[in-house]
Amino acid sequence: MTALQETSLIPPLGEPRPQPVPVAEETTLPSGLRLVVVPRPGVPLVELRLRVPFAAPNARNAGVHAARGSVLSGAVLLGTQRHDQTGIAQLLQSHGAEMSVSTDADRLLFSTTLLPDGLGPVVGVLAELLTEAGYPADQVDGERDRLAERLAIARSQPGTIARMALAARRFGAHPYAIQLPDAELVSAVRAPALRRLHRERVLPAGSILVLVGDLDPRAATDTVAAALEGWNGKGKAVEAPAVTEQRPAGIELVDRPGAVQSNLRLGGPAPSRTDADLSATRLAAMIYGGYFSSRLVENIRERRGYSYSPRSAVDHQRATSSFLVEADVATEVTGPALLETMYELGRIALAPVTEAELDAARRYILGSMALSTATHAGLASTLSALLGAGLPADWLRTHQRELSAVTVEQVQDAAARYLAPERLTAVVVGDAARVAAELGALAPVTVTGSGTTA
Amino acid sequence: MTAAGTELTLRHPIERFTLDNGLRVVLAPDRSVPVVAVSVYYDVGMRNEPEGRTGFAHLFEHLMFQGSANVAKMEHARLVQAAGGTFNGSTHQDYTNYFEALPAEALERALFLEADRMAAPAITEENLRNQIDVVKEEIRVNVLNRPYGAFPWLQLPEIAFETFANTHDGYGSFVDLESSTVDDATDFFSRYYAPGNAVLCIGGDLDVAETEKLVRRWFDPVPARDVPPLPPTGEPSPTSVRSAVVEDALAPAPALALGWRVPDPVGDFDTYLGTVLLAEVLSEGDASRLERRLIHGDRIAIAQSSYVGLFGDPFDVRDATLLTTQVHHPAGVPAEKVMAAVHEEIGRIAQDGVDADELRRVQARIEAQLLQQADSILGRTLSFAAAELVHGRAELAGELAARLAAVTPGAVQVAARGLDPGTAAVLELRPAGGAR
Numbered sequence: 098m099t100a101l102q103e104t105s106l107i108p109p110l111g112e113p114r115p116q117p118v119p120v121a122e123e124t125t126l127p128s129g130l131r132l133v134v135v136p137r138p139g140v141p142l143v144e145l146r147l148r149v150p151f152a153a154p155n156a157r158n159a160g161v162h163a164a165r166g167s168v169l170s171g172a173v174l175l176g177t178q179r180h181d182q183t184g185i186a187q188l189l190q191s192h193g194a195e196m197s198v199s200t201d202a203d204r205l206l207f208s209t210t211l212l213p214d215g216l217g218p219v220v221g222v223l224a225e226l227l228t229e230a231g232y233p234a235d236q237v238d239g240e241r242d243r244l245a246e247r248l249a250i251a252r253s254q255p256g257t258i259a260r261m262a263l264a265a266r267r268f269g270a271h272p273y274a275i276q277l278p279d280a281e282l283v284s285a286v287r288a289p290a291l292r293r294l295h296r297e298r299v300l301p302a303g304s305i306l307v308l309v310g311d312l313d314p315r316a317a318t319d320t321v322a323a324a325l326e327g328w329n330g331k332g333k334a335v336e337a338p339a340v341t342e343q344r345p346a347g348i349e350l351v352d353r354p355g356a357v358q359s360n361l362r363l364g365g366p367a368p369s370r371t372d373a374d375l376s377a378t379r380l381a382a383m384i385y386g387g388y389f390s391s392r393l394v395e396n397i398r399e400r401r402g403y404s405y406s407p408r409s410a411v412d413h414q415r416a417t418s419s420f421l422v423e424a425d426v427a428t429e430v431t432g433p434a435l436l437e438t439m440y441e442l443g444r445i446a447l448a449p450v451t452e453a454e455l456d457a458a459r460r461y462i463l464g465s466m467a468l469s470t471a472t473h474a475g476l477a478s479t480l481s482a483l484l485g486a487g488l489p490a491d492w493l494r495t496h497q498r499e500l501s502a503v504t505v506e507q508v509q510d511a512a513a514r515y516l517a518p519e520r521l522t523a524v525v526v527g528d529a530a531r532v533a534a535e536l537g538a539l540a541p542v543t544v545t546g547s548g549t550t551a
Numbered sequence: 552m553t554a555a556g557t558e559l560t561l562r563h564p565i566e567r568f569t570l571d572n573g574l575r576v577v578l579a580p581d582r583s584v585p586v587v588a589v590s591v592y593y594d595v596g597m598r599n600e601p602e603g604r605t606g607f608a609h610l611f612e613h614l615m616f617q618g619s620a621n622v623a624k625m626e627h628a629r630l631v632q633a634a635g636g637t638f639n640g641s642t643h644q645d646y647t648n649y650f651e652a653l654p655a656e657a658l659e660r661a662l663f664l665e666a667d668r669m670a671a672p673a674i675t676e677e678n679l680r681n682q683i684d685v686v687k688e689e690i691r692v693n694v695l696n697r698p699y700g701a702f703p704w705l706q707l708p709e710i711a712f713e714t715f716a717n718t719h720d721g722y723g724s725f726v727d728l729e730s731s732t733v734d735d736a737t738d739f740f741s742r743y744y745a746p747g748n749a750v751l752c753i754g755g756d757l758d759v760a761e762t763e764k765l766v767r768r769w770f771d772p773v774p775a776r777d778v779p780p781l782p783p784t785g786e787p788s789p790t791s792v793r794s795a796v797v798e799d800a801l802a803p804a805p806a807l808a809l810g811w812r813v814p815d816p817v818g819d820f821d822t823y824l825g826t827v828l829l830a831e832v833l834s835e836g837d838a839s840r841l842e843r844r845l846i847h848g849d850r851i852a853i854a855q856s857s858y859v860g861l862f863g864d865p866f867d868v869r870d871a872t873l874l875t876t877q878v879h880h881p882a883g884v885p886a887e888k889v890m891a892a893v894h895e896e897i898g899r900i901a902q903d904g905v906d907a908d909e910l911r912r913v914q915a916r917i918e919a920q921l922l923q924q925a926d927s928i929l930g931r932t933l934s935f936a937a938a939e940l941v942h943g944r945a946e947l948a949g950e951l952a953a954r955l956a957a958v959t960p961g962a963v964q965v966a967a968r969g970l971d972p973g974t975a976a977v978l979e980l981r982p983a984g985g986a987r
Contacts, residue, residue, distance in 0.1 A: 106621050106663070107621075107630065107660065107663060108659035108660045108662075108663050109660075110634055110654075110656045110657050110660065111655075111656035111657075111658075111659070112656055113585070113654060113656050114585035114654075114655050114656065114756065115585070116584070116585060117583075117584060138583050139583065139926050140922040140923070140925055140926040141922065142919060142922050142923060142926065174837065182837055182847065183837065183838055183843060185837070186836050186837035186838035187838045187912055189836075190835075190836055190838050190912040190913070190915065190916045191911070191912045191915055192915060193915045193916050193918060193919025193920075193922075194916075194919070195835075195836045195837075195916065210919050210920075210923050211919065212915060212918070212919055236847070239847065239850050242850075243846065243850075243853050243854075246804060246853040246879075246881055247853055247854065249803045249804065250698070250699075250802075250803055250804060250853070250879065252803075253698045253801055253802065253803045254697055254698065255696055255697060256697075355800070356696060357691050357695050357696050358688070358691045358692065358695075358696040388628075388632055389628040389632060389638075390625065390628045390629045390632045390633065395625055398685055399624065399625060399681065399685075400681070401684075402680075402681045402682075402683075402684025402685050402688070403684075403688070404685075404688055405685055405686075405688040405689040405691075405692050406689075406692065425688070425691070425692050425696070426688070427687070427688060427691065456633065457629060457632060457633035460632075460633050460634060460635045461632045461633065461635060461636075463635055464632075464634070464635020464636055464637075464653070464654055465635070465637060467585075467586070467635070467654065468586060468637065468652055468929075471584045471586055471927070471928070472923075472926040472927045473923075473926055474923060474926065475927075
């Protein structure tokens with residue numbers, strides 16, 4: 098009775114309205130650069146993303162590559178043959194733009210928003226950066242020293258310590274083990290090494306430029322082709338080598354004396370974006386801990402108050418994909434919180450989810466994909482990541498169709514293979530003196546020093 | 552530049568009406584994507600907390616997600632998310648907001664959920680105890696277990712202001728949080744969560760007439776209650792330097808924050824706009840004054856930023872507020888040296904003004920940032936709601952780009968003269984113990 102009444106009070110959902118389908122126009126320039134232009138209604142802005150493949154060529158020099166790459170991403174803006182750093186920034190700013198340059202283990206990314214009239218001038222500045230970046234020695238030294246200081250600050254964050262420890266434990270000698278460059282290797286970086294790295298690796302082959310927003314595709318394509326004509330260095334893109342998960346047993350406990358919280362981190366392999374199991378695994382991860390309506394949040398936040406923001410997700414890199422679980426919990430409940438986290442993993446791996454759980458997770462994923470691509474910036478970043486992973490621009494549609502067809506049985510099968518606790522590598526950052534014993538009740542514990550290098 | 556700002560206003564017309572119970576309703580239709588955003592802003596924030604109840608506005612925000620008369624615990628989240636939507640809430644100095652972004656067909660469901668908790672949230676002992684634990688974990692994640700966690704947003708107000716409303720820790724002390732009772736929560740709800748103390752703002756893919764009907768269906772039954780008077784939060788301008796040194800056991804490097812009182816963000820809006828642009832001239836990007844001086848010229852800093860409003864949004868705060876300049880610097884550089892350079896750069900603008908070209912570039916950049924924020928239906932809806940609540944005019948959010956583009960170099964110079972070294976609040980953070 099009561100249940101019936103409650104259901105009748107909640108307004109039913111109306112008919113879904115069709116999503117506008119953005120049409121991507123693709124061109125490959127003679128240099129090998131792929132250009133993808135998507136006109137889109139919305140605010141009078143254009144979003145620009147240039148993705149350059151930037152993986153370490155091999156494990157042996159991955160550390161040096163990461164250090165140089167991280168300095169390069171700041172230093173590329175220090176000046177060209179025609180403009181100094183301030184001149185570049187002013188040119189961009191007058192069109193509403195500010196170039197942000199970042200690196201990770203897969204790519205170098207140039208990214209900015211801009212006012213539509215500024216497309217020509219801004220791509221002109223981008224062309225200068227790509228072909229004439231000067232890396233003035235004295236300023237490179239300054240940039241490198243600042244980066245070293247910023248890295249020290251980053252390494253003092255418990256979340257960063259945990260991320261570094263988990264990657265190192267899962268990936269061993271693979272370049273993906275390096276989440277932040279080593280301080281000593283960074284301090285050894287000099288301007289000539291950056292000029293060489295730029296010449297050898299900042300190449301049009303394999304690179305993808307995405308433009309989304311208030312623009313005419315043909316005119317934009319012509320503008321870009323003309324501006325970037327001189328970016329024509331020869332060479333092949335380097336992508337990351339294949340990954341082997343280490344899968345060490347037990348829990349690594351990174352000691353952080355005095356910590357008032359413990360950072361629990363679990364990670365393991367997940368299906369890639371082209372794997373038929375991806376949709377079912379994403380849904381399993383969502384039901385487990387991917388959103389507020391999930392089992393993990395209900396258990397360790399809303400029932401027990403152990404954690405503010407426990408979560409899980411499937412994360413993709415070029416050469417591997419990961420299932421990740423994260424929870425920051427009070428020091429005094431570290432053992433019980435990990436127990437509940439493991440229990441929920443075991444439960445979803447062994448027993449079927451309900452139809453209601455599956456439907457809710459499916460609608461949430463589809464809805465949040467629509468929301469996250471409903472802005473110029475969101476669509477540009479999504480397209481850049483998908484194309485960079487070697488997928489076609491219409492991959493989102495295919496993936497949506499696959500998500501719609503997943504069954505309870507497929508979710509359980511995926512959970513058994515990818516979410517079972519036995520498949521995951523465990524790291525905890527916390528006060529070892531207070532938490533080591535109780536963690537030891539769940540699995541063998543190896544205590545390591547602070548996540549920072551001396 | 553002005554053109555795009557104007558265009559934004561024109562493309563998003565505002566409709567408004569008020570229900571008999573006092574609820575103000577703002578509709579901002581835009582049917583370009585099938586997404587709708589629903590937000591409720593209550594006119595109560597951290598500055599309204601009584602002494603002994605620090606952190607209560609935020610704790611109460613958590614209680615609003617624990618279910619309501621016709622919604623069980625966890626059901627609020629499920630009903631939004633299983634419709635393909637996202638939700639959240641946040642507590643600010645002058646308001647607390649709740650919002651959802653959903654596929655357009657879920658609009659009525661969101662209205663039902665907001666009306667149900669506006670009428671009767673599930674304030675129980677069990678929910679209160681559970682959310683006190685969750686809030687303590689939130690404070691540990693964001694403040695206690697991380698370097699620079701309270702810097703400067705919880706530490707600077709202590710010295711920059713005088714009154715309890717402005718100086719106290721809005722996240723709350725554990726002592727105050729733990730001693731909170733169900734009666735406190737019921738009283739707080741009764742006093743501050745009256746429909747007449749709230750703005751409901753809906754943006755995106757909606758039909759105005761149909762939406763008005765739905766709003767009346769769900770919100771008309773919420774009974775009217777007295778609306779508390781708006782407490783004054785302004786303070787006399789300081790006449791001296793106030794300084795403090797804090798030690799951070801987790802931080803590896805020192806930091807410095809300078810805070811100056813600025814013109815009334817609402818009552819003296821035009822003058823205030825000069826201050827907003829001044830913050831951009833000082834700190835936005837590689838071409839800015841402080842980036843060039845501190846980072847690239849003198850090389851005495853690692854990172855710098857300047858902003859107006861304690862939480863970084865200059866347009867959702869009332870008086871009193873600050874322009875804050877914060878700088879992270881190497882241990883080898885004394886804080887006095889950094890401070891002297893900041894004062895000198897501001898003094899230069901106070902003395903010589905800014906170049907018209909420099910200001911035009913800064914205005915173009917801020918216009919692009921405002922447009923970017925407005926591209927998201929949720930972002931735009933929240934801006935409209937905040938403008939309605941704080942400034943009494945949702946339209947202002949759409950006009951900001953145009954208003955900022957009209958600010959003259961003279962106004963920025965006047966703003967710089969207001970940042971007197973003799974009236975700054977100076978907060979030094981020193982790394983203690985070197986624990987990493």
